[in-house]
Amino acid sequence: MEHHGFHVTVFEKIKHFMRLGDSLGLGENALKLLKRWGLHEQLIRIGNRSPDMHIRRWDNGRVLATQPLMDMAGYIGHRGDYHQAFLDRVAEVGIKVRMGHNVNGTKVVSFNEDKPSVTLEDGREFEADIIIGADGIKSQTRELVLGFADKPKSSGYACYRAYFKGDILRDIPQCQPIVQRDCVNIWIGPDMHLVQNTLRDGEEFNWILTHRDDEDIAESWFQPGDMNKVRELVKDWDPMIVSAVNVTPSCLDWKICYRDPISTWVSASHKVALLGDSCHAHLPTSAQGASQATESAAVLALCLKLAGKENVPLATRVYEKLRFERVRQAQLNGEDVRDRWHSCLKDLDGGKEIDPDDVKMKNRWLYAFDAEKDTLARWAEVSTIVQKELDENRITPLFDSLTGPIRELELYDAFGNRKTDSTKYVQKQQQ
Ligand SMILES: Cc1cc2nc3c(=O)[nH]c(=O)nc-3n(C[C@H](O)[C@H](O)[C@H](O)COP(=O)(O)OP(=O)(O)OC[C@H]3O[C@@H](n4cnc5c(N)ncnc54)[C@H](O)[C@@H]3O)c2cc1C
Structure with a gap:
């Protein structure tokens, strides 16, 4: 927003940002945008430098497929480090972030969508x-x-997540291959998978074990996990990763919840818009949560620039139409890879070969895409449709469970190019 000349104020409810969470990936699709906004070298420095990742059998660690990391998650780094780099840039360009410690009560508690305005905890509007x-x-x-x-609905899965100093693994012979230098490995098995990565040649070490879980515990980034349960789950797994899990001091238990796609990302007044996890949270296996939030930011800002600030409704309604299908496919990619990883070795004994393509992540199509170029290319077509909808006071919903699964539309090819035009999409939604 600031990059396109808008004046921005951020209200953040917490008092101080801390180095929370563990690894997340930033793909080329996000990095090309961030570069234009003055954030690139500092982000790349943070990420894991392994050129490839290995997908392995759960029991003996045999490599089933090897894939360039840039085809998977891009740069994998600590969420807190990426966050700090963003905050430094925000401070450099002078964007106001009102934190809980500067001013009391920066939590937004209510909205007036017509003005539009936000009211904070302390009553200021x-x-x-x-x-x-x-x-x-x-x-x-x-x-x-x-x-x-x-x-939220339970996805039927949860993750145990651990992030710690790699030092505790350095003297364990079985762990040498995964702590000596930067690497990314994924062990897959029936109904479970474990993703492991390092940072700075093993200085920091992260593993995330996804497993079946139907317990009804609230989604939280702070819920402690029981290491005894984790050790029991992986006790028969590849000794290379079991040795690392066995000495891991603690972990978090993070329930993975689903939210169904929603029919609108914009309020009835068209002046309040959702962005990022608030409207399009992703499964960890999509490796795209932060990257898709970045793309959405780029598209919304550009739509506002193209519409002009006196025409916010046009901008917000074009934004949601431009974004929905792509985001939906990125979300579904995460479900697809999880299901393939959890099922492909069922009933298959250790000696049998599988096709490496069956276990590879299929994210390549996401990376070539340039969200700003796409917005410029489609603005005229989609803004005409939206203007008509606004004139008739009849906004087409983004998603309706009756219109059938969006997967059938196959909107993007392997190179990120659109296969169908937006008019067809809107027509399908209207059927
Ligand atoms: C603590 C935490 C740890 C995470 N760890 C990981 C991880 O390890 N790996 C991973 O892939 N993803 C992680 N994520 C998710 C990841 O950061 C997001 O998917 C991605 O960055 C998209 O972010 P977002 O801006 O949409 O939302 P978020 O990053 O969740 O940011 C939302 C912000 O809004 C603030 N906020 C919420 N309500 C209000 C209110 N009423 N008033 C004012 N401020 C408010 C929150 O405090 C928060 O700072 C984590 C998120 C959180 C919050």
Whole structure:
């Protein structure tokens, strides 16, 4: 937004940012945008430098497929380090971030979608031309936009997540291959997989074990996990990773929840828009949560520039139409790879070969895409459709469960090019 000349104020409810979470990936699709906004070298320095990742059998560690990391998650680094790099850049260009420690009560507690304005915990109200609800997976803005509380559903899976100093593994012979230099490995087995990566040649070490879980515990980045349960789950796995898990001091238990796609990302007044996890959270296996949030930011800002700030409704409604299908496919990719990893070795004994393509991540099509170029190319066509919808006061919903699975549309080819035009998509939605 700032890059396109808008004046931005951020309200963040917490008092101080901390180095929370563990690894996330930033793909080339996000990095090409971030480069234009003055953030590139500092981000690349953070990420894991392994050229490839290996997908291995759960029991003996045999490599089933090797894939360039740039085809998978891009640069994998600590979420807190990426976050700090973003904050440094935000400070450099002078964007105001009102944190809980500067001013009491920076939590947004209510909205007036017509002005539009936000009201903070301490009662102060701030008006703007547009309100963007980038308030994460437990978004309050989402409830305003939908008009009801949209509770998450269990995905049937949870992750145990551990992040620690690699030093404790350096003297363990079995761990040498995974702690000596930067690497990314994924062990796959029936209904489970474990992703491991290092940072700075093993200085820091991360593993994330995804397993079946139907327990109804709230989604939280702070819920401690039981290491005894983790050790029991992987006790018969490849000794290389079991040795690392066995000495891991602690972990978090993170429930993976689903949110169904929603029919609108924009409020009825068209002046409050959702962005990032508030409207399109991804499964970890999509490796695209932060990257898709970055793309959405690029598209919304450019739409506002093209529409002009006096025409926010046109901008927000074009934004959601430009973004929905691509985001949906990125989300479905995450489900597809998880299901392939969890099923392909079922009933298959250790000696049998599988086709490496059956276990590879299929994210390549996501990386070539340039969200800003795509917006410029499609603006005229989609803004004409949207203007008509606004004139007739009849906005087509983004998603309706009756229209059938979007997967059938296959909107992008392997190189990130659109296969169909937006008119067809809108027509399908209207059927
Ligand atoms: C603590 C934490 C740890 C995470 N760890 C990982 C990880 O290890 N790996 C991974 O892949 N992804 C992780 N994620 C998710 C990842 O950061 C997001 O998928 C991605 O960055 C997209 O972010 P977003 O901006 O949409 O939402 P978020 O990154 O969740 O940011 C939302 C922000 O809005 C603030 N907020 C919420 N409600 C209000 C309100 N009412 N008023 C003011 N401020 C509000 C929150 O404090 C938060 O800072 C984590 C998220 C969190 C919050």
